[in-house]
Amino acid sequence: MGVSGDAKMKIDKGDSGYVLEDVPHLSDYLSDLTTYPNPLQINPAYSVVRQYFVNEGDTVTQKIVVHKDSPRGAHLRRAGPRQKVYFDSDEVHACIVTCGGLCPGLNTVIREIVCGLYHMYGVNKVLGIDGGYSGFYSRNTVDLTPRVVNDIHKRGGTIIGTSRGGHDTSKIVDSIHDRGINQVYIIGGDGTQKGASVIYEEVRRRGLKASVIGIPKTIDNDIPVIDRSFGFDTAVEEAQRAINAAHVEAESIENGIGVVKLMGRYSGFIAMYATLASRDVDCCLIPESPFYLEGRGGLFEYIEKRLKENGHMVIVIAEGAGQDLLSESLQSVNQQDASGNKLLNDVGLWICQRIKDHFGRQHKMSINLKYIDPTYMIRAIPSNAADNVYCTLLAQSAVHGAMAGFTGFVVGPVNGRHSYIPFNHITEKQNNVVITDRMWARLLSSTNQPSFMNPKDVSEVQKEEQPPTQLLEGENCKDSSF
Numbered sequence: 021m022g023v024s025g026d027a028k029m030k031i032d033k034g035d036s037g038y039v040l041e042d043v044p045h046l047s048d049y050l051s052d053l054t055t056y057p058n059p060l061q062i063n064p065a066y067s068v069v070r071q072y073f074v075n076e077g078d079t080v081t082q083k084i085v086v087h088k089d090s091p092r093g094a095h096l097r098r099a100g101p102r103q104k105v106y107f108d109s110d111e112v113h114a115c116i117v118t119c120g121g122l123c124p125g126l127n128t129v130i131r132e133i134v135c136g137l138y139h140m141y142g143v144n145k146v147l148g149i150d151g152g153y154s155g156f157y158s159r160n161t162v163d164l165t166p167r168v169v170n171d172i173h174k175r176g177g178t179i180i181g182t183s184r185g186g187h188d189t190s191k192i193v194d195s196i197h198d199r200g201i202n203q204v205y206i207i208g209g210d211g212t213q214k215g216a217s218v219i220y221e222e223v224r225r226r227g228l229k230a231s232v233i234g235i236p237k238t239i240d241n242d243i244p245v246i247d248r249s250f251g252f253d254t255a256v257e258e259a260q261r262a263i264n265a266a267h268v269e270a271e272s273i274e275n276g277i278g279v280v281k282l283m284g285r286y287s288g289f290i291a292m293y294a295t296l297a298s299r300d301v302d303c304c305l306i307p308e309s310p311f312y313l314e315g316r317g318g319l320f321e322y323i324e325k326r327l328k329e330n331g332h333m334v335i336v337i338a339e340g341a342g343q344d345l346l347s348e349s350l351q352s353v354n355q356q357d358a359s360g361n362k363l364l365n366d367v368g369l370w371i372c373q374r375i376k377d378h379f380g381r382q383h384k385m386s387i388n389l390k391y392i393d394p395t396y397m398i399r400a401i402p403s404n405a406a407d408n409v410y411c412t413l414l415a416q417s418a419v420h421g422a423m424a425g426f427t428g429f430v431v432g433p434v435n436g437r438h439s440y441i442p443f444n445h446i447t448e449k450q451n452n453v454v455i456t457d458r459m460w461a462r463l464l465s466s467t468n469q470p471s472f473m474n475p476k477d478v479s480e481v482q483k484e485e486q487p488p489t490q491l492l493e494g495e496n497c498k499d500s501s502f
């Protein structure tokens with residue numbers, strides 16, 4: 021087989037401003053590939069209706085809110101089974117790896133890749149790589165069969181382990197080659213998908229017939245383009261238990277303040293959605309919305325007002341909120357984890373101390389503060405029913421894409437339709453709460469908290485951080501029909 025083409029993005033333009041931002045295919049760099057009829061054509065569940073198969077020309081629009089005269093805009097390839105596949109069932113040797121932090125649903129995705137390959141495509145060689153990327157060259161592997169994975173979706177964590185750090189592209193691709201692996205399923209967040217992208221480049225450079233598929237995982241929901249990430253729904257639901265507890269504690273004592281810290285390194289989606297869902301929260305602090313403590317319009321003034329009005333209050337704070345304030349008052353540590361992510365100072369403990377100091381030493385009002393940090397408890401639970409279904413769709417879409425010969429892509433729902441997304445769309449940006457979007461306004465109106473910004477600051481943020489169409493698009497509620 022010859023190696024041809026380059027790894028540049030595949031763009032296909034059509035009429036009226038239609039653009040397809042396509043994903044690579046094995047045939048882009050390997051010639052004379054044999055194709056086979058999709059085994060689903062004779063699968064009792066799939067063979068009845070022809071429409072179960074995706075048409076080659078089906079694409080998914082990236083912009084769902086458009087004007088009458090707008091160009092048709094950018095599109096992505098629709099996920100799903102194709103009539104033709106590029107692997108014979110017996111030829112497939114797949115592997116699955118999970119990297120980065122835990123997230124509810126990891127086991128469900130693993131289960132559904134194994135079962136999807138087995139039941140839909142008759143594939144029975146699937147390896148689990150133990151302990152993240154470094155497991156490719158330093159750890160054991162496990163054979164994953166439908167029997168082994170049967171009940172794993174009921175457990176939190178990942179049965180194959182995970183890790184940060186340890187990405188050696190050359191050694192990983194050596195391992196893929198040496199083991200004869202030809203489908204690589206990589207489940208992980210932004211860091212992991214950057215790693216997956218370079219693995220794909222190297223596989224392609226070496227001319228290997230191996231599909232590299234990314235499945236986006238992030239409890240923080242910080243991956244762009246996709247509607248939401250798996251585990252997010254579960255996390256928001258589980259966060260309610262902590263918020264309820266904080267509320268019960270706070271309302272049972274005089275001047276009770278319940279503080280709950282939730283995950284969200286750079287994106288405050290869990291805190292925002294958990295707050296909106298609960299209706300017991302009086303103040304939600306996220307990384308995207310700067311706040312201050314002292315003086316007019318500050319947090320302390322608001323706490324005092326709320327306690328006088330209501331006798332108690334609940335504060336939800338995302339772990340990445342207020343980091344600028346912390347670095348002013350604490351010595352900056354500037355440490356990183358093994359993957360190079362900045363280690364954050366603990367904003368939960370810090371804010372509790374600052375509130376206690378303010379009302380204790382400098383003020384007449386006595387307060388009762390209770391702090392709850394449920395972060396790892398939330399991350400370690402199994403996925404809920406909605407996330408289980410979502411994980412199943414993700415895994416099956418990934419399997420269909422790999423069998424159809426696509427490679428170098430991430431799978432995920434875009435405006436409600438599962439799509440194949442080029443790596444660079446996922447790795448070059450981050451999904452953040454847009455505080456000039458209506459969803460943040462809804463939050464402010466539900467808690468009644470100050471915005472901590474004057475209208476001039478808001479327009480500055482809008483100018484600096486967001487394209488002017490952001491308000492129209494309603495980015496914060498992509499996964500809903502608001």
Ligand SMILES: Nc1ncnc2c1ncn2[C@@H]1O[C@H](COP(=O)(O)OP(=O)(O)O)[C@@H](O)[C@H]1O
Nearest residue numbers: 120184185186187208209210211212214215359
């Ligand atoms: N820029 C990068 N290039 C290659 N590999 C990376 C890159 N960033 C992170 N990784 C690898 O991806 C894995 C997970 O990254 P990490 O940031 O810890 O979690 P997540 O993928 O959940 O964001 C680690 O093994 C790390 O070495």
Ligand SMILES: O=P(O)(O)OC[C@H]1O[C@](O)(COP(=O)(O)O)[C@@H](O)[C@@H]1O
Nearest residue numbers: 120121209237238239240283284285
């Ligand atoms: O303590 P750990 O395991 O490094 O994880 C903490 C981090 O993991 C996260 O859940 C996100 O991790 P990922 O980037 O791996 O998805 C953050 O919210 C949190 O800061």
Ligand SMILES: [Mg+2]
Nearest residue numbers: 120209210211
């Ligand atoms: Mg990350």
